[in-house]
Amino acid sequence: METLDWKNLPFGYVKTDYNIRCYYRNGAWGRLEISSSEYITMHMAATCLHYGQEAFEGLKAFRGKDGRIRIFRWRDNAKRMHDTATGIKLAHVPEELFGEAVFSAVKMNEHFVPPYGTGASLYIRPLLIGSGAEIGVKPAKEYLFMVFVSPVGPYFKEGFRPVDIMISRNFDRAAPLGTGPYKVGGNYAASLSSLEMAHKHGFSTTLYLDPKEKKYVDEAGPANFFGIKNNCYITPSSKSILPSITNMSLQQLSRDMGMSVEQRPVPVEELPSFEEVGACGTAAVITPIRKIVDPEYNIIYDYCKDGNPGPVSASLYQRLIAIQCGDAPDVHNWVDII
């Protein structure tokens, strides 16, 4: 294994030693298989290729000061993949199979789990694809479930530094009654044009509004949105956003800090009233937002004039990573040690 510069790892793909695979055929899942190939062969008429019948997940493993490896809330990812499978008619992956594959993938690539204190972690990517051949639009009869891993650093190159984002009204990542709450590849394909536009204008990502009325805040690229005001953590409830496990965790940590929590539609007009705003997700962790720019209306919402993350976002961030790395007690039972 080449020596990795753990402290400067980007959020990118790094080849590891093994991945785990399992095939669904004749109505049943087979045994887990270990592969050292980065490639899969599949039928050219596989439903994942033509009709987007695929789902993925993202979770992380962390190395603690004690050297042990901790996996964060994997059962919630298993549940979300189950919900996605229901949504787009994939074969369901049983929780035990999901867990076994995740644990094996981490264990088999143990030396890729970044050292404690580097800020890096091992990103775990479960993938479920319709591999059976169909030419009509219908669910596949065969599936491949696999898990691969990659050591990663921060998703936004700024790390825990405030980023600027822009409101996008010309693009939606999901339809009002579409696949927004599911983790399917099509939502990300739909986000690429708006993301490219945001990058071209110097923004880290896009802030999507609700696709039906464009009145409410939906989510911030590949991350949920939250705002802080009057000792309250406020985050959108919306049928077109991904239910973020990090967001659920931050809501609990906010309550632990004595704050109130509101999950409700967040009108765009409320944006100026927040004291702090941020994006949250497995990859994004907490990414504080410095400015939200609304180019169509020529408005700039400016949250951290001194350029630093707000105090509540900073506390939430510290508490979250302390639990993930084992520096704080895991009072909510979020962590499984390998």
Ligand code: PLP
């Ligand atoms: N929203 C979108 C669109 C995402 O892709 C992600 C990443 O998984 C999130 C939100 C954050 O979800 P989680 O905290 O479960 O990673």
Ligand code: COI
């Ligand atoms: C995650 O946060 O796990 C994501 O999936 C975000 C992105 C890399 C798609």
